[in-house]
Amino acid sequence: RIASTTIPPELDENGFYMQNYVNHPEYFMAYNSGIYYNPASAYIRNRIADGAAEIAEKYDVDGIHFDDYFYPTDDESIDAEQYAAYVNETEEPLTLHEWRTANVNALIAAVYSRVKEANENVQFGISPQGNLENNEMINADVYTWCAQAGYIDYVxxxxxxxxxxxxxxxxxxxxxxxxxxxxxxxxxxxxxxxxxxxxxxxxxxxxxxxxxxxxxxxxxxxxxxxxxxxxxxxxxxxxxxxxxxxxxxxxxxxxxxxxxx
Known part of the structure; x- marks a missing residue:
């Protein structure tokens, strides 16, 4: 999440969002006056993974901890253009829900891999919502993260x-x-x-x-x-x-x- 309705009150003109939202709208999603990174973008997934790796490599931290924000809603409109482009170029496309879940899983796997490359002792974990059904709705695939290697160290x-x-x-x-x-x-x-x-x-x-x-x-x-x-x-x-x-x-x-x- 880049910004909510009031936090921060103003985005830096030199910041990543302000410098890119015109030429690269595919990097972002907007919902309820909030702005979010779009995990459908490979560039954004790498950007987030690189940021986590930078912390793991340069700072004396025990772990990298993600909160429960992934897709902000199941509303189909927030990434309609990106999904339509994916469908048009894919022979057997996933459903919207499956596609979004795959995007988040790719992000989580990328973060885990980059963190471990930077410092194998740093733990990577996620704090999802306590309601399993709610997690599924926002494409937080806790079932895969917990049952398969290469995603998290703890939940x-x-x-x-x-x-x-x-x-x-x-x-x-x-x-x-x-x-x-x-x-x-x-x-x-x-x-x-x-x-x-x-x-x-x-x-x-x-x-x-x-x-x-x-x-x-x-x-x-x-x-x-x-x-x-x-x-x-x-x-x-x-x-x-x-x-x-x-x-x-x-x-x-x-x-x-x-x-x-």
Whole structure:
């Protein structure tokens, strides 16, 4: 994602988008006042992969971490021209959904390859949405990334739900991800919503509780996950999450001990 409605408020005239959107509109997609790189473009895929490799090579980082943004919508209009061009030059073209998914997979594979070439010790992982159906809609092919080599080192689904979440309870989402076919080399880390602790999120099911995170950490451990990731760092010491974090820390220590043993 290059820009949302208000972030940044203005794009640099010398930046990549401003210098290229007229002559190379195929590099970009627009949706709901947002601007996105188009993974259908081989040039864009290489640009993103090169950027990740530059970080892996030149900086002392443990990993490269992608969030859950791929195609911003399943609306057919955002890349209609590019898809039409692909169909016209292909004898047996993929459907739009298949084509978009293949584009994202090509991007992920390119990033993984370039990162490992730059520094084989740097991990590359993705934090997709916690709802598997939502991932499929935005062409995030977690099934392939987890089951085949050459895409990721770890997956960290955003299980940002309370146990009582009506749309998708935490336990259901956890079981879905633990059941996903995954290579032994690919780690499963469970993303937890510290930012919801002590708030009225999920119809108020985070209110009047001080041990939701602790229970979720324990369940992730019992279910066989390789670890947890707490989102977001600025909430770890916030007042809303203070009681939850006090109970979560001992569970984190127990999880760590279990992994070491």
């Amino acid at each position: 960290c689904p955003q299980l940002y739900y309370s146990f009582e979440n009506e749309a998708l309870p935490f336990e259901t989402a956890l079981q879905n991800w633990c059941a996903l076919k995954r290579l032994p080399s690919i780690k499963l880390y469970i993303g937890l919503a510290v930012y919801k602790a002590g708030t009225d999120a999920d119809n108020g099911t985070w209110l009047n509780t001080t041990d939701t995170l602790a229970k979720q950490i324990d369940r992730a451990k019992e279910a066989g996950a390789d670890g947890v990731v707490l989102y977001a760092v600025d909430h770890l010491t916030g007042e809303n999450a203070k009681a939850e974090m006090a109970n979560a820390v001992p569970e984190l220590e127990r999880f760590k001990e279990a992994q070491q043993n």
